[in-house]
Amino acid sequence: xxxxxxxxxxxxxxxxxxxxxxxxxxxxxxxxxxxxxxxxxxxxxxxxxxxxxxxxxxxxxxxxxxxxxxxxxxxxxxxxxxxxxxxxxxxxxxxxxxxxxxxxxxxxxxxxxxxxxxxxxxxxxxxxxxxxxxxxxxxxxxxxxxxxxxxxxxxxxxxxxxxxxxxxxxxxxxxxxxxxxxxxxxxxxxxxxxxxxxxxxxxxxxxxxxxxxxxxxxxxxxxxxxxxxxxxxxxxxxxxxxxxxxxxxxxxxxxxxxxxxxxxxxxxxxxxxxxxxxxxxxxxxxxxxxxxxxxxxxxxxxxxxxxxxxxxxxxxxxxxxxxxxxxxxxxxxxxxxxxxxxxxxxxxxxxxxxxxxxxxxxxxxxxxxxxxxxxxxxxxxxxxxxxxxxxxxx
Numbered sequence: 389x390x391x392x393x394x395x396x397x398x399x400x401x402x403x404x405x406x407x408x409x410x411x412x413x414x415x416x417x418x419x420x421x422x423x424x425x426x427x428x429x430x431x432x433x434x435x436x437x438x439x440x441x442x443x444x445x446x447x448x449x450x451x452x453x454x455x456x457x458x459x460x461x462x463x464x465x466x467x468x469x470x471x472x473x474x475x476x477x478x479x480x481x482x483x484x485x486x487x488x489x490x491x492x493x494x495x496x497x498x499x500x501x502x503x504x505x506x507x508x509x510x511x512x513x514x515x516x517x518x519x520x521x522x523x524x525x526x527x528x529x530x531x532x533x534x535x536x537x538x539x540x541x542x543x544x545x546x547x548x549x550x551x552x553x554x555x556x557x558x559x560x561x562x563x564x565x566x567x568x569x570x571x572x573x574x575x576x577x578x579x580x581x582x583x584x585x586x587x588x589x590x591x592x593x594x595x596x597x598x599x600x601x602x603x604x605x606x607x608x609x610x611x612x613x614x615x616x617x618x619x620x621x622x623x624x625x626x627x628x629x630x631x632x633x634x635x636x637x638x639x640x641x642x643x644x645x646x647x648x649x650x651x652x653x654x655x656x657x658x659x660x661x662x663x664x665x666x667x668x669x670x671x672x673x674x675x676x677x678x679x680x681x682x683x684x685x686x687x688x689x690x691x692x693x694x695x696x697x698x699x700x701x702x703x704x705x706x707x708x709x710x711x712x713x714x715x716x717x718x719x720x721x722x723x724x725x726x727x728x729x730x731x732x733x734x735x736x737x738x739x740x741x742x743x744x745x746x747x748x749x750x751x752x753x754x755x756x757x758x759x760x761x762x763x764x765x766x767x768x769x770x771x772x773x774x775x776x777x778x779x780x781x782x
Contacts, residue, residue: 389405389410389411389454389456389457389755389758390410390411390412390413390453390454390457390523391405391410391411391412391413391455391457391458391459391460391477391491391495391603392412392413392414392415392416392417392450392454392455392457392458392459392493392495392622393405393412393414393416393433393460394416394417394436394440394458394459394460394486394489395415395416395417395440395460395461395462395463395482395486396415396422396426396464396661396740397417397419397422397426397461397732397737397740397742398422398425398429398719398737398738398740398741399415399425399426399429399430399701399741399744400711400744400747401459401460401461401499401501401740401741401742401744402415402426402430402433402459402747402748403429403430403713403717403743403744404743404744404745404746404748404750404751405457405459405489405678405747407744407745407746407747407751407753407756408748408751408752409696409755410456410457410751411757412430412432412433413433413434413450413453414433414434414435414436414446414449415430415433415448416435416436416443416464417435417436417437417459417549417572418437418438418439419620419731419735419737420452420721420730420731421720421731421732421733422664422721422723422731422732422737422740423435423437424720425718425734426717427722428718428720429717429718430525431608434449436449437603437726439714440482440485441485441642443485443489445653446488446489446493447492447493450493450726451519454496455494455495455556456491456496456497457492457495457496457497457498457499457754458486458495458498458499459490459498459499459500459747460480460486460499460500460501460503460601461484461500461501461742462481462483462486462500463481463482463501468581468646474511474512474513475514476509476511476512476517476523477520478516478517478520478521478768481522483521483524484524484694486498487528488490488522490525490530491528491554491585492529492653493527493749494529494557494582496551496556496557496560496758497554497555497556497557497754497758498525498554498555499552499553499554499754500521500552500553500554500738501533501550501551501552501553502550502551502553502741503550503551504550504551504715505537506518506551506608507534507536507551508538510739512595514650516721516757517616517720518532518534521534521553521586521639521718522525522534522553522558524560525553525555525775526773526777529557529558529767530555530556530557530558531555531556531557531558531560531562531770531774532555532562532771533553533554533555533562533564533567533568533770534551534552534553534554535551535552535554535564535568536549536550536552537549537550537552537568537569537746537750539743539745539746540573540578540579540681541571541572541573541578541610542569542571542572542573542577542608542743542745542746542748542749543572543579543712543743543745544575544681544710544711544712544743544744544746545578545579545580545581545583545584545610545681545682545683545709545710545711545712546681546682546683546685546710546711547680547682547684548685548743548745548746549684549777550593550742550746552566552568552750554567554750556607556757556758556761560758560761561761561762561764561765561766561770562623562763562764562766562767562770563654563757563764563769564767564769565766565771566757566764567751567753567754567757568748568753569749569752570753572717574747577598577679578609578680578681580677580678580679580680581676581677581678581679581680581681581682581696581710582679582696582697583607583608583610583611584610584611584614584682584706584709584710585709585710586607586611586705587602587603587605587606587611587615588602588603588615588621588703588705588709589601589602589603589621589624589695589704590698591624591625591626591697591698591700591703592629592698592699592700593626593628593629593634593700594625594626594629595625596624596625596626596627597624597625598620598622598623598625599620599621599622600620600621600624601621602615602620602621602658608654614714614715615715616716616763617714617715617716618714618715618716620711620715620720621705621715622705622715623703623704623705623708623718623719623723623734624704624705624706625703625704625713625723626700626701626703626782627690627695627700627701627703627723627724628698629700629701629761632699632769634699635679636649636673637668637673637675637694637699637700638699639695640673640674640675641675642656642675642676642678642696643674643675643676643677644674644675645672645674646673647672654726655675660679670693672691673691673692673693673694674693675693675694676693676694676695676696677696678696678697681694681766681769685710685711685738685739686690686736686737686739687736687739687740688736688739689702689707689739690702690707690724690735694733704719704723704734704735704738707735707738708738711723711738711739711741711743712743712744712745712746713738713741713744713745714719714744719734719737720734720736721733721737722736723735747782
């Protein structure tokens with residue numbers, strides 16, 4: 389199938405759909421470094437780098453080619469653009485650009501990703517944001533439902549929950565239990581953090597080269613999968629820590645963070661290590677359990693986590709492994725950035741991405757559903773939504 393990827397970031401969703409045998413005709417991403425990463429890894433895709441609101445006609449960019457699906461994740465950092473409008477209302481946000489693209493291209497399906505916190509959000513008038521989103525899709529001719537999926541259930545070495553809205557054109561039956569993927573990894577067979585990264589060069593603080601050889605053979609199927617089409621390890625340079633930080637890391641045990649250290653090793657004020665900051669963030673400097681999937685790899689993971697065995701933060705490549713990016717996937721831009729720099733660092737690109745193996749599971753499930761859609765009937769949720777729309781019209 390042919391898809392269009394909106395708010396594409398560094399390309400995690402596109403890669404997942406590619407792994408399932410699909411082609412991304414077009415991608416849109418505002419950030420220059422994330423767009424550079426996308427282009428480096430998806431040479432056959434046309435990429436629009438810039439503000440999505442400035443795209444006048446999506447059909448102009450895909451020509452006469454059939455678009456089967458629109459995928460992507462509109463920004464979730466609050467629903468607000470300008471003026472005095474209700475900031476919690478998705479109709480006042482970039483979400484509507486996703487709607488516009490679907491309306492113009494009329495694909496068979498769409499997949500939209502966001503954080504689970506969206507499901508508890510309400511507008512100033514008390515309306516549930518999730519219901520508004522579904523109503524907006526129904527208004528342009530699509531049946532839609534959402535579900536929360538955990539990446540660890542689909543072979544990703546990370547307990548990352550995200551909500552996905554999946555829709556199909558209204559002339560097709562919609563059965564939520566069939567179109568959403570079922571877990572492919574049993575609870576007791578989940579890929580753990582150390583299994584995901586133990587074959588990479590064991591670099592210490594400040595060590596590593598941009599290109600390195602594998603120091604040993606892969607020791608499990610996940611590592612073998614990550615190494616396909618790759619002869620070297622890239623993006624694997626460790627952050628340089630002060631000796632004081634390293635000493636702090638040494639006393640932090642698995643599952644503990646900076647919140648668990650003694651005052652001797654507690655955080656100090658920036659620019660003056662003689663003064664304690666007084667601020668404690670429980671997620672900062674958390675040592676990841678070696679034999680469990682990693683916690684959620686967020687955009688800030690460069691300082692969130694400590695390696696299970698070494699006294700340093702994760703490298704970009706280790707973060708990519710925990711997100712299920714294969715080793716041949718190269719990340720562009722700076723490894724890290726200062727707060728005033730506008731582009732997304734390699735760490736931020738990786739943390740913002742949809743895990744490719746999770747995206748692949750969704751793509752596989754949607755493809756099978758579309759192939760056999762005539763065998764299904766509308767489920768209860770879809771029938772009730774249709775009745776609600778009819779009542780509103782009357």
